[in-house]
Amino acid sequence: MATPPPPTGTLASAAPATPPPPPTGTLASAAPAPPPPPPQSPHTPSTSAVKSEVHAAEAAADSTPIVAAAAAAAAVSYTITIPSCSGWFSWDEIHETERRLLPEFFDGRFSSRNPSVYKYYRDSIIRQFRAQPWRKLTFTEARRGLIGDVGSVRRVFDFLEEWGLINYTPSAKPKERREAAAAKEEEEGETAERKEGPKRLCTNCRSVCGLTCFTTDKADIILCSRCYVRGNYRPGLSNFKRVDNMEELKTEWTDKENLHLLEAIVQYGEEWKKVSEHVGSRSAKDCVVRFIKLPFGEQFLRPIEDGEDNGPNGSYRSNDEVAAEHGGESLKRRRLTPLADASNPIMAQVAFLSGIAGSDLAEASARAAISALHKVHIEKSKFTNDIKLYSKRLLRRHNHSSRRSNKMWRNHYQILLKSR
Amino acid sequence: MRSLTLWSSKAPIKFRMPTAENLIPIRLDIEVDGQRYKDAFVWNPDDPDSEVINFAKRTVKDLKLPPTFVTQIVQSVQAQLAEFRSFEGQDMHVKEKIVPLKIDLRVNNTVVRDQFLWDVSNFESDPEEFARTLCKDLNIGDPEVGPAIAVAIREQLYEIATQSVSSLREARAGKKGRRGADTFNRPGNSALDLVKYFGSKGSVIRKRKDWYLYEPIVDILSNEEVGALDAREELNARLKRKLDEKE
Numbered sequence: 009m010a011t012p013p014p015p016t017g018t019l020a021s022a023a024p025a026t027p028p029p030p031p032t033g034t035l036a037s038a039a040p041a042p043p044p045p046p047p048q049s050p051h052t053p054s055t056s057a058v059k060s061e062v063h064a065a066e067a068a069a070d071s072t073p074i075v076a077a078a079a080a081a082a083a084v085s086y087t088i089t090i091p092s093c094s095g096w097f098s099w100d101e102i103h104e105t106e107r108r109l110l111p112e113f114f115d116g117r118f119s120s121r122n123p124s125v126y127k128y129y130r131d132s133i134i135r136q137f138r139a140q141p142w143r144k145l146t147f148t149e150a151r152r153g154l155i156g157d158v159g160s161v162r163r164v165f166d167f168l169e170e171w172g173l174i175n176y177t178p179s180a181k182p183k184e185r186r187e188a189a190a191a192k193e194e195e196e197g198e199t200a201e202r203k204e205g206p207k208r209l210c211t212n213c214r215s216v217c218g219l220t221c222f223t224t225d226k227a228d229i230i231l232c233s234r235c236y237v238r239g240n241y242r243p244g245l246s247n248f249k250r251v252d253n254m255e256e257l258k259t260e261w262t263d264k265e266n267l268h269l270l271e272a273i274v275q276y277g278e279e280w281k282k283v284s285e286h287v288g289s290r291s292a293k294d295c296v297v298r299f300i301k302l303p304f305g306e307q308f309l310r311p312i313e314d315g316e317d318n319g320p321n322g323s324y325r326s327n328d329e330v331a332a333e334h335g336g337e338s339l340k341r342r343r344l345t346p347l348a349d350a351s352n353p354i355m356a357q358v359a360f361l362s363g364i365a366g367s368d369l370a371e372a373s374a375r376a377a378i379s380a381l382h383k384v385h386i387e388k389s390k391f392t393n394d395i396k397l398y399s400k401r402l403l404r405r406h407n408h409s410s411r412r413s414n415k416m417w418r419n420h421y422q423i424l425l426k427s428r
Numbered sequence: 429m430r431s432l433t434l435w436s437s438k439a440p441i442k443f444r445m446p447t448a449e450n451l452i453p454i455r456l457d458i459e460v461d462g463q464r465y466k467d468a469f470v471w472n473p474d475d476p477d478s479e480v481i482n483f484a485k486r487t488v489k490d491l492k493l494p495p496t497f498v499t500q501i502v503q504s505v506q507a508q509l510a511e512f513r514s515f516e517g518q519d520m521h522v523k524e525k526i527v528p529l530k531i532d533l534r535v536n537n538t539v540v541r542d543q544f545l546w547d548v549s550n551f552e553s554d555p556e557e558f559a560r561t562l563c564k565d566l567n568i569g570d571p572e573v574g575p576a577i578a579v580a581i582r583e584q585l586y587e588i589a590t591q592s593v594s595s596l597r598e599a600r601a602g603k604k605g606r607r608g609a610d611t612f613n614r615p616g617n618s619a620l621d622l623v624k625y626f627g628s629k630g631s632v633i634r635k636r637k638d639w640y641l642y643e644p645i646v647d648i649l650s651n652e653e654v655g656a657l658d659a660r661e662e663l664n665a666r667l668k669r670k671l672d673e674k675e
Contacts, residue, residue: 120448120554128560132571146490151469153571155556155563155578157451159472159479162486 086141091172092229102127110167112160121160129154129164137174144175222248250353261290261298263384269295270381274398300354303373374403440519443593446585448554450474452512453582458500465497468579470556473509480505512586520593522549529584531644535573537654540566542644546581548588555581566646 096103102123107114113126132154137145151161168174222236223229236248261269265287272286272295280292287295365373378399444450449472456467467487484501487493531542542562547553559578568574634642649657 118449119552120556125556148487148490152575155559155574157449157470157472157556158483159475162479162483 088138088141090176094171094173097171097173099131105171106130106167110163112163125156126164129156129161130168133165133168134173222250263381265290266298266302266381267384269298270398271394273299274401297354300357303377371403374399440521440596443515443518443520443589445582446522446548446551446553446589447582448552451582452508453579453586454505454508455579455583456501456504458497458504460494460496460500463493463497465491465493465501469575470578470582471505471509473512477506480509515590515593518593519596520589521596522551523592525549525588527584527588529581531577531580533573533576533580534649534654534657535576536570537649537651538568538570538573539647539649540568540573540577540644541647543642546585548585555585562644566644568646 090097096105106126110126112118113121113123116122133145133150136150136153147162147165150165151158154161165174222231222233231248268287269283269290272283276282276286280296283295284290284292290298382396445452451470451472454469454471456465458465480502481498484498484505487501488495488497525548526545527548528543529546531540533540555578558581559574562568562577563571563574
């Protein structure tokens with residue numbers, strides 16, 4: 009029975025080569041590779057003291073020898089995964105992120121809180137977790153084995169947990185566990201935390217991304233707006249692109265909603281609150297977004313932007329006309345460039361569409377859209393008539409405005425030409 | 429610069445732990461409905477009070493204690509903090525005292541017995557660093573031993589600090605009657621007479637016959653011994669409680 013006492017003094021994550029199988033039935037087991045070597049005291053039920061027994065000892069003790077051995081063996085080859093946002097972690101050094109987020113150890117204010125103490129806390133906690141990575145390491149367990157004041161230990165512990173360096177894998181989310189199982193060995197496990205599909209999770213704080221996310225090409229991560237603003241991502245990442253979560257991904261606009269939208273726009277114009285009321289199930293912002301996305305949407309922008317100088321749509325269309333007259337394609341492209349790289353995807357889309365689509369095409373698409381809507385199943389014929397009426401009105405407005413703005417811009421452009 | 433004469437540090441300073449960081453030892457021993465929770469750790473009194481509640485909740489959650497423990501833990505910690513704070517405004521004397529500190533504790537299977545000299549006037553001292561080094565040097569495997577040693581050291585230092593506050597108060601009260609030079613001269617009960625040791629005839633090297641006194645002893649107990657000790661402790665505690673109740 010003589011089971012040798014486990015190697016003392018190490019918090020190594022590798023199990024000893026031949027883990028001694030614990031004798032069945034008794035609690036006095038030499039549990040292999042426990043985070044702290046197991047306290048061999050039996051759990052005498054008479055002592056009702058809540059001892060700080062490491063759960064490892066109990067778990068290994070209660071299980072059969074085979075399972076325990078397997079667990080020990082598993083401990084050796086268990087894949088430790090950490091999120092890619094914590095890829096900076098290394099045993100040998102202290103990273104900028106750590107210095108930034110735990111300044112108490114690095115600002116020299118307290119002589120006993122210094123980088124080596126931080127490293128001791130950090131390394132001990134991580135080693136303790138990795139010795140049993142299938143279990144969630146509790147703060148109390150961790151701090152019981154660390155010499156220091158519980159306040160600073162707690163801060164280090166919370167930091168490590170937040171960044172997924174401990175307690176990362178055994179999460180309740182089945183998708184993450186699947187991904188963790190499929191992840192590569194060693195620490196640089198690129199766990200694809202981004203879920204393809206309607207729901208997006210921030211790689212950093214693992215919260216659902218709300219309206220906007222930020223993503224970058226350099227790393228395959230998504231950040232929620234809070235993490236982006238706070239800078240909670242690994243350094244070296246730049247060129248963040250803003251991605252607005254399209255609500256349509258969640259639900260498609262029904263034809264009825266589209267109709268209501270058009271009606272409301274014609275009726276109320278730019279008062280999006282009233283428009284959204286009329287539509288009913290969509291917020292004002294949704295309505296605007298949807299409206300702009302409609303194929304003929306940007307045409308309606310022009311009457312509104314009449315008053316503006318250098319309205320981009322106006323200038324583009326005038327460019328089209330001028331281009332037709334003068335064949336100056338390059339001018340159109342030059343005018344396009346200020347907006348072409350707009351970070352706001354809506355504006356970019358507007359610029360793109362209005363630059364490409366000439367006024368004739370816009371007109372044609374408006375007609376086509378209208379006729380398409382016309383074919384949609386409408387409950388009352390009244391709607392059909394209304395639609396016809398509205399669309400005629402819209403086209404008329406479009407023609408009016410385009411003519412008006414064309415003249416304006418043509419004059420403006422000619423003046424410019426003469427001045428060269 | 430601090431001069432090294434015995435009489436130099438007459439100017440009293442505000443009460444604090446004579447260590448680099450002003451951390452205090454907290455000891456908990458709570459029993460509710462037959463469940464006992466014993467713990468000892470080091471706390472930073474500069475942490476906000478909300479930290480106490482968070483700590484209590486977290487501990488109860490981690491150890492799966494019944495929720496009634498939360499309030500008990502909070503009360504106990506806050507009581508000890510309040511006691512510390514009650515000393516804080518007062519003056520204490522920084523005497524050039526080297527005191528022997530004793531370690532005699534059992535944590536799980538490990539028994540540690542040690543005795544060493546500590547300079548109480550050294551405000552750069554770090555019990556945690558000492559405990560870490562001791563555990564490393566003695567190859568103590570159980571990581572829970574270290575914190576217990578640090579807490580034990582701090583408790584003794586705390587005791588000494590509070591004694592110096594009260595002795596200063598007495599000295600001040602007594603000053604009106606007599607010259608208070610006595611209290612400054614007397615090195616105290618347990619402090620070493622530095623003159624005797626480091627004076628002209630003394631030497632810093634310890635006499636061989638005293639070596640055994642200052643040697644650390646680490647014992648690993650078997651499970652049966654631990655069980656026996658636990659049972660005896662439990663019995664003693666129960667008896668003591670009964671006696672307290674009777675009074």
